[in-house]
Amino acid sequence: MENYSKLDPETGLSTRLLDFFNTFDFIVETAIKENVDAVVFAGDAYKTRDPNPTQQRGFGERIKKLAKKIPVVLVVGNHDTPNAEGKANTLDIYSALEIENVYVSRKVELLNIPTKSGNLQIVTLPWLHKNDYKTVGDKLNLLYGKITPDSPAIFLSHCEVQGASYGSEKGLAIANDVTIPLPLLQDKRLSYVALGHIHKHQVLGKNPLIVYSGSPQRIDFGEEKEEKGICLVEIKSTIHHPSSTFQFIPTNARKFLTITVDLKDNDKNPTQTILDEINKHKLEEKILRLIINIPGQLDAGIEMDKIKKALSNAHFIAGISRNVERIEREKIDLGKDVESLTPILALKKYFEAKKYSPQKQKVLEKYASQISES
Numbered sequence: 419m420e421n422y423s424k425l426d427p428e429t430g431l432s433t434r435l436l437d438f439f440n441t442f443d444f445i446v447e448t449a450i451k452e453n454v455d456a457v458v459f460a461g462d463a464y465k466t467r468d469p470n471p472t473q474q475r476g477f478g479e480r481i482k483k484l485a486k487k488i489p490v491v492l493v494v495g496n497h498d499t500p501n502a503e504g505k506a507n508t509l510d511i512y513s514a515l516e517i518e519n520v521y522v523s524r525k526v527e528l529l530n531i532p533t534k535s536g537n538l539q540i541v542t543l544p545w546l547h548k549n550d551y552k553t554v555g556d557k558l559n560l561l562y563g564k565i566t567p568d569s570p571a572i573f574l575s576h577c578e579v580q581g582a583s584y585g586s587e588k589g590l591a592i593a594n595d596v597t598i599p600l601p602l603l604q605d606k607r608l609s610y611v612a613l614g615h616i617h618k619h620q621v622l623g624k625n626p627l628i629v630y631s632g633s634p635q636r637i638d639f640g641e642e643k644e645e646k647g648i649c650l651v652e653i654k655s656t657i658h659h660p661s662s663t664f665q666f667i668p669t670n671a672r673k674f675l676t677i678t679v680d681l682k683d684n685d686k687n688p689t690q691t692i693l694d695e696i697n698k699h700k701l702e703e704k705i706l707r708l709i710i711n712i713p714g715q716l717d718a719g720i721e722m723d724k725i726k727k728a729l730s731n732a733h734f735i736a737g738i739s740r741n742v743e744r745i746e747r748e749k750i751d752l753g754k755d756v757e758s759l760t761p762i763l764a765l766k767k768y769f770e771a772k773k774y775s776p777q778k779q780k781v782l783e784k785y786a787s788q789i790s791e792s
Contacts, residue, residue, distance in 0.1 A: 419465045419637055422705045422734045431472065433733070434672075441634050441669045442480045445648055448667060449488055452650060455533035457488055460614025460631065461495025461545060461576030485519035489531050494524045494544040495576040495614060523574070526557045528564050539565055541608070543575035543598075545615070551596045558602060565607045570653045570660055573603060573611040573626075582630060585618040585641055603628055609653045609660040618644055619666065627651075627662050634669045639676060639707060639736070646671035672733070675704045683715035689724055696728045706732040707739070714743040761790055 423434035449457050463469070463477050484490050521529060523542035531538045541561050543554065565571045580597045603611050604623055611628040618641075619632030631649045636642065647668040654661050679695045681688050692710060706729060710720070722738075729735050765786050769779045 455535045459492040489519045491521045496545040528561045537569040539571035545576045562605045570609045576614045610662040635671045642674040678709045680711045683713035689721040701732040705734045707736040709739045712742045
């Protein structure tokens with residue numbers, strides 16, 4: 419995704435696109451350094467079904483680098499899935515080119531992946547068209563029955579599981595209204611369940627481990643406080659008791675920061691108050707938004723040029739919101755004979771409603787009389 423971005427002067431590319439490339443590089447380097455047996459990718463390579471050539475090249479280069487050393491298994495996500503039946507999805511190119519060590523699953527199936535430590539069985543559930551979910555339970559149970567005890571088995575899917583906690587990506591999701599019942603993923607023959615689609619990292623079950631790795635990069639401010647990372651999984655499989663553990667490894671995801679300033683109505687120097695709050699935070703390399711809550715009674719002005727200058731170290735300023743409090747005007751009951759009131763009597767009623775002191779009322783009435791007589 420390329421929201422909150424500017425052009426990188428060296429490459430001419432969006433800085434947010436480079437963020438995703440840098441995070442993908444981190445994933446590739448981590449997989450190679452840890453000497454893993456396989457890399458599983460749980461869907462949604464791109465934001466849209468029609469990625470541009472630069473995005474495809476960047477993704478493909480990194481998959482190729484991984485595949486030279488490690489088998490890579492990809493399931494198709496909802497953002498990879500075309501609207502029309504029979505139209506290629508965004509990951510089909512790897513199957514079409516028959517890239518060695520890259521496996522793409524676009525249907526419910528059981529894959530046998532050769533790794534340096536032996537065979538790895540993977541039951542896959544990619545994102546399906548809505549009607550295809552009607553028989554998914556029967557299909558999965560049939561595949562579970564085909565799992566052999568001589569090698570570990572995992573489940574890899576891009577789906578929404580009942581009980582999962584959504585983040586801000588709910589607004590990005592295609593309306594599907596299909597959730598997978600959690601018990602359907604709790605087959606004892608599985609050592610691990612690797613899930614994609616929901617951006618928030620979470621564990622839904624422990625026997626077997628059922629885990630959403632979450633997105634490796636932040637998408638927007640709804641994910642500001644979420645830790646972003648990848649899951650390094652270790653399978654300790656025996657014939658009768660398959661088990662696994664995982665380590666959550668934070669990625670180099672760009673940080674988002676919201677600074678909120680609540681001004682007081684008696685603040686004589688609100689600009690300095692805002693600057694003081696800004697100076698409490700490290701802005702470098704962050705995507706930033708500033709929210710200023712301004713009471714309606716505040717008389718002093720805010721010098722926005724100084725505020726913007728103070729924010730200039732941020733990677734990108736997503737916005738400065740000035741929320742001015744609305745003052746509810748109190749309605750004064752002047753009685754039925756309001757039309758017969760003189761201006762001075764009407765002012766008296768106003769002063770009383772404002773609860774001015776008797777001394778202040780006398781002074782104001784004196785000046786009001788002088789003005790009305792002139």
